[in-house]
Amino acid sequence: MANNVRTVERSIERIEVFPVRLPMTASFSFASGSAGKKGGTAPHVFVKLTDSHGGVGWGEARPVPQWSYETQESVVSTIAKHLAPAVVGLPLSDRFELHRRMHAAVGRGPSTGQPIAKAAVDVAVHDAAARAAGQTLRSFLGGSDARDRVDLSYTLTAHDAAEARDQLETARAQGIKHFNFKAAVDRATDVAVARAVCEAAPAGAFIWADANQGFTPAEAAYAADAFHEAGVHVLEQPLPADRFELMRALRKKTKIPLAVDEACVSPGDFFRYAAEGLVDYLVVKVTRSGGLFPSREQIAIAEAAGLPLLVSGLTDGFVTKQAACQLALAFGFGGPAALNGSQFIDESALFPEKSKHEAKGSVHLDASPGVGLTPDEGALKTFLVKELLP
Numbered sequence: 001m002a003n004n005v006r007t008v009e010r011s012i013e014r015i016e017v018f019p020v021r022l023p024m025t026a027s028f029s030f031a032s033g034s035a036g037k038k039g040g041t042a043p044h045v046f047v048k049l050t051d052s053h054g055g056v057g058w059g060e061a062r063p064v065p066q067w068s069y070e071t072q073e074s075v076v077s078t079i080a081k082h083l084a085p086a087v088v089g090l091p092l093s094d095r096f097e098l099h100r101r102m103h104a105a106v107g108r109g110p111s112t113g114q115p116i117a118k119a120a121v122d123v124a125v126h127d128a129a130a131r132a133a134g135q136t137l138r139s140f141l142g143g144s145d146a147r148d149r150v151d152l153s154y155t156l157t158a159h160d161a162a163e164a165r166d167q168l169e170t171a172r173a174q175g176i177k178h179f180n181f182k183a184a185v186d187r188a189t190d191v192a193v194a195r196a197v198c199e200a201a202p203a204g205a206f207i208w209a210d211a212n213q214g215f216t217p218a219e220a221a222y223a224a225d226a227f228h229e230a231g232v233h234v235l236e237q238p239l240p241a242d243r244f245e246l247m248r249a250l251r252k253k254t255k256i257p258l259a260v261d262e263a264c265v266s267p268g269d270f271f272r273y274a275a276e277g278l279v280d281y282l283v284v285k286v287t288r289s290g291g292l293f294p295s296r297e298q299i300a301i302a303e304a305a306g307l308p309l310l311v312s313g314l315t316d317g318f319v320t321k322q323a324a325c326q327l328a329l330a331f332g333f334g335g336p337a338a339l340n341g342s343q344f345i346d347e348s349a350l351f352p353e354k355s356k357h358e359a360k361g362s363v364h365l366d367a368s369p370g371v372g373l374t375p376d377e378g379a380l381k382t383f384l385v386k387e388l389l390p
């Protein structure tokens with residue numbers, strides 16, 4: 001590999017797609033469905049980009065069909081048949097043109113088309129470009145290596161107050177400081193869970209409720225006030241993502257800070273909520289939003305609107321998790337980040353040194369160029385879903 005060739009002189013030469021299924025270590029249900037069950041496997045799609053001088057970058061997608069419309073099959077076919085052919089030959093540094101071409105290949109509906117597939121390519125390009133520049137991704141994005149830690153928010157999966165408290169105590173003993181829970185799965189227990197979590201959480205904890213579109217307007221208004229009274233700090237996506245008017249009505253009825261997630265795919269989506277004053281945070285989610293480049297555009301809108309950040313994920317793997325942390329730190333955000341993949345998937349074969357990067361409830365970034373990780377390719381291939389290979 002010619003390490004002395006500058007980023008701007010390199011171009012995208014090849015994009016390989018690896019559909020895999022990784023072992024699930026815990027079950028995870030939310031209002032719109034499930035991300036999988038303990039003992040099962042979860043669909044991930046790894047992307048390896050090789051540039052014209054032999055440099056490499058990695059990206060990863062974790063489609064969750066019960067959360068949004070993308071599937072492992074659609075991510076593989078979208079990247080292999082549409083996105084990769086459109087971007088091969090492009091200068092590695094040109095992320096503006098990368099997204100212009102990806103949008104030209106797979107256009108928008110009401111919002112960005114196939115964002116999870118696009119995010120995997122976007123992260124691989126950023127990783128390769130930052131590696132070629134000899135910079136960590138956070139420095140490459142405009143930050144500094146001096147900011148190197150993101151505190152995680154632990155996802156409580158219980159829908160029973162006593163069980164949620166037990167999970168919290170166990171996580172707290174491991175050094176976790178912040179907690180999120182899934183509301184609107186069992187409406188009968190939502191308020192009791194909120195109270196138990198707020199009571200058991202340590203001082204300074206950030207408590208985050210996510211309803212994943214699951215409430216009716218009346219349920220949302222009731223839960224919002226009860227959660228606020230219990231001490232919950234934000235209620236995310238209480239209502240269906242395509243019902244902007246319902247958020248407008250809820251905003252008038254409640255004092256709890258609000259956020260959107262499923263409704264906030266493109267920068268334009270977030271602009272609409274921010275411009276009307278309907279949200280109190282931008283929830284940065286790299287995969288939902290089509291990658292790091294459009295997420296930066298959303299962060300600029302949040303900055304202009306005076307809104308702070310939160311970070312979350314889709315039980316993403318460690319490549320996406322570190323990429324999201326690099327992005328957050330570039331813009332001065334050190335958590336809480338609900339990047340909960342480690343709670344649900346076993347990636348130890350791919351990243352044998354993972355514990356160096358994630359410990360005691362925080363992600364610790366080192367000074368390695370790019371995202372800062374390379375999955376073990378041999379191990380990755382042992383998890384391949386061969387019938388989906390392009």
Ligand SMILES: [Mg+2]
Binds near residue numbers: 212237
């Ligand atoms: Mg969410």
